[in-house]
Amino acid sequence: MHRSSLWQQRPLGHPAHARTLPPSRLLKPAVLLGALLATPAFAAADVKDLDAIIVTATATERSVDSAPASVTVVTGEELRMRPARDVLDAVRDAPGLNVRAVGSLGRRVVSIRGMESRHTLVLIDGERIAATDQVFGLSDLQFGWIPLEAIERVEIVRGPLSSLYGSDALGGVINIITRGDARQWRGSTRIGYGHLPEDDGGELRQASVYASGPLGQDFSLTVNGAWQEQQPLPEPSDARLAQREGQEQTTLRARLQWRPGEAHKLALTVMKGDEDRWYGTRSGALFYRQSYDFDRTHAGLSYDGELGGGHLRLRGYTATIHQRQHNTEGVAPSPEQEAGEKALDGHYGLALGERHHLTSGFEARAERLQHPSFAGGEEEARQYALFGQDEWRIGEAFDLVYGVRWDKHELFGSEFSPRIYAVWKPAEHWTLKGGYSRGFKAPMLKQISPDYRFDGPHSFIGNPDIQPEMSDNVELSLGYSRDAFWGRVTVYRNTVEDLINSVCVERCTLPLRRLYRYENVDDVRIRGAEAEFGAELPAGLRLTASHAYNDVRDERSDQRLAERPLQSGNARLDWTSPGQAWQVETRYEYTGRQRVYPAASGAALLQQPSYGLWNAAVRRRFGERASVQLGVENLTDHRVEDGGAPYNYRERGRFVYAMLSLGF
Template sequence: MTMHDLSRGLALAVGSIATLHAAVAHAGGEATDFSTIVVTATATERNLADAPASMTVITREELQQRSILDLSDALRGTPGVTLSGVGMTRRGIRIRGMDSEYTLVLVNGRRINAASDAIAHADFDLGWVPVEAIERIEVVRGPMSSLYGSEALGGVVNIITRQATDEWKGSLSFNGGVVDGRLGGDTYQAGVYAGGPLIAGKLGVSFYGENRRKDAAADALDERLTEQEGRRADSGNLVLSWTPVEGQRIDVSHLEGNEKRWRNALQAGAVPYVYETVDRIDRSQSSLSYRGQWQWGESALRAYRSTLDRSNERSRGTATGPQRLTEDAVDGHASLWFGERHRFTLGGEWRRERLEDVTVNPAGHDQAVGRSFFLQDEMELAPRWSLVVGNRFDHHQQFGWHQSPRAYTVYRLNDRFALKGGVGSGFKAPSLKQLSPGYSAVGGGGLFTIYGNPDLKPETVTTYELGADWNAGEWSLAATAFQNDLEDLIQTRCVADCGIRGREVRNYINVAQARLRGVEVTGKAALAAGFSLDANYTWLQAHDRVSGLPLVERPRHSGATTLAWQHARFRAALRGEYKGTQRQTSGSRQVDLPAYTLWSLDLGYRISDRVSVRAGVENLRNERLSDSSTLYSYREVGRYYSAGINLAF
């Protein structure tokens, strides 16, 4: 696939937008909706329609219509987003084919522990915030290192939580579900939110909490083993908001959560055996933040500490030692207007990451300290033409200074049609374990031992994208072509006794170069008689530029669609999610995994303004991926029936 072919595909997509525009022009329709405000793309408030990035917003209303246990469920069906296995029956979030460790997850703009860098097979960043606390989720596709630094190589997921208002409000939700058959996987979830004023106009408080449980699901091919691990989690958050004067706000918050996960696994070897492994995860985040509105602009400052503790027990064999990850951060920025055409944002961050783990080095602990500053200029070049340029400078204690520039432009031909495009770069520093010369860990069920490498370089990416949006309110169509070029990807490579079980030695090394290019197409339409259609499609080509082989677990074709019907208080929706053929490694070669489609049904009824109920069926056709291949890194649950109720007060 050449760049000429990619350009031709984009031209076809843009032409389709123009054709649809002409076809429906007679129906009239409203111009683009400029009421949706987002903050993630620039760290300032902007209309979604003019945001300098490829963005999707998932609203609280949309979340309430489906069965959702964690962030990965919430992001299903989002353009450019796929779920992939990270080991131990867990899953991660891929954006435009980039591995899950390149997706930065934020809560109200604050980082949470990137556990995957310190703990193997971790997906603990997906369950920090209860569903009941979420106001919306902003998803940015493409690197945002120019604002957020190292981990934002593939994209950013920013969870915006509900805030206290001038009057007391609250809600309760209860959800449950059962999986068809006798293999397990049943779920239960209860959530609560309450918020309001303690002192009118001065002091407010908000609280949310959640209890959820998911039973372990057995493997249909060997019921002694677990296909999806069991989980039990409790979490809560308390926020105090003080407004001493109008336009000035101080927030103090504390988030606490604990989780237990269990599964049965097979220990390979001369005498294989089945054992139960149990992980216990405790996490917390305390923060103090300030935001001020001034005549010249706005300012923000915050300090926070995040901790994550993980301990492990095994019924047989040697358990993994305890691990503790602590992150302290102070960041801030100021935005100010220069005339009517320039809004400058200047900011900085200090961050310290500390890992306590007996495997990291002989001392059993290590830390990294980083500091950075960034600059951004949001320019209005003309009444319908905007340009955002920015750069972030990060200092790593081992690599020195590294910069991440970015430029993005939006040109609006009229109130309905816009052209967008940009170029940017990002980087990701090696983890503490990868850099430590004293790090060693056994992997592959005892097959090999991995050692750290202090000579590693940061991974880097350069991305390009160009797109077109046509939006007439209830009708819209958009297409974006993108290309990501990655350099110095870190992988493990055998350096001694290769293939000899228990003796093989592997090192982390910068070896890989990769290119991921594709086209995203999204659209929605308001049909007759209360029906609406929402669909997206992604074509992706991902390959290793050294070996020429395709990157595994990246379907060439993927997409999602929702056909909904709304009548008065009743809503029904049929959802489809398609994953095309993808490559997977089997021994020393690559094989094709079959394509599959998951269909789901959602039903909802609003009994009153305060009470609503829902029911649904996930995986209507009871697709079992293990029936097609045992090589899928994450297996979808079978047919799943769920129901729930939401009470507002």
């Protein structure tokens, strides 16, 4: 097996080598036109094994085998085989990752090893993407920035990485690596359509486009955009109510890059997004339509260069998200609100001889939240951080990575987040690794403000008495890789002090309009194990599978927390014909039993039974520039809610789709 050099470093997250007319109405024609005109060269499918290269775990290039963390890499080719609305849809079967429900409208958030969605940091090419939880409680908007056509790979790190990324990485990191700037113009597009054959609603239409190429000798431009629309799915018992909300989303992203020298690069990145969500609901005997409009912007400037024998990266960005609500039938909407972030960060990596590679960095970030419930109309908090990391090679078979981050938060003072992790190859084909990490998470502004109140499908209020969350994580992993087979087993234990949860305090018997307050629950203990393997089989077949056991308990009561499956898993069997003209995929996703909140206030938590979903797809390539994909998700049309069992998330029924991809 090839072992990537510890000292070969690239920038963190860098890919290899007037409302007169709503923005969505302006951006949509541009995306559709590009999708119709653009046409992409297909790369050979990447092999998902322990040789895949990642950068998220250390800020330097390492293979999955030698990375000091539990890591999953999903290639762009694998992502584009799926009828995903966004990245979250596409990676939902990754080990240790659970897509959790937030209400009864089809909204989803990601949970890594039983942690909350706010504990997962989302990066694009290593640059922080502001979480939308600040504006829209438990939302998933941060996963809709990048269309799948523009993605090279997604790196998922399970477990705390606060020593590098701060408090938002208490549970893990999802780093979306985009395709690099091309030396000659290239592009790709995808157009898709899907529907639920037995339901009157839920149609999905998508179009995305990606283009990249040089502008003269020193400049290059990369542009991608996407549009998608999903119709609401009405309740079978009353079509005036929505089982799943409707969505329309348009995003555009442009990156202008300048290379003043071979070892220096400046990049300006601008992203703009507009999203509408709507559904039918009721208040007493009054039925009405409720809708939300989200406007998002993100602009960043970055520098990468070789200086003094090391690599320097500096980044600055500003981001805002603005939310408006609109109701019919004269129902008063909730107030407008806006969240924003401004940040400057950087790191410098330098090899000291043949044994050590040092990385040091800093971050300064200010976050704000505008909401009329605040006494001054706006709350703001600043935080600063310094961190250092040493990658120490001890002999040819042992690597030690250790570091610490110091965070200074103006509301909660200082915290230290250390990490130490070892990677040992005791014999050829075997890798043993494990370590300890500590994390810190300060409450969000809306969670701690006594004035905050958000009213939507559910209402949320702040709590000035909550305290920061602290985490201590220990894990041990054993991996094996040889020829056409690889496997890995990981065990871990994580204790979280003062975990913050939204607790229902009023109207808890209703499916909507519940009132939640943010509170510290008692200390939480998470114990789990993950097993993964993959094998290249004869006749073009390939099998991969994973299984996760995740026991999340309140330490005082020794009761499992709700909405965390005890077990989950998936298996996939692929067949590729000689020459890769045909690809056939069969997938099985398993969600184990879990406790869910009852309909009656004060009643004990209920048990939701386990269930599994079958999915199948076939893809036909026509040369290197075109392909057609047909598939069925939830092949058996399994409905979790059938039979009267309690449920916390309505999986989409049998979903049939078709996709056309073209390229130049």
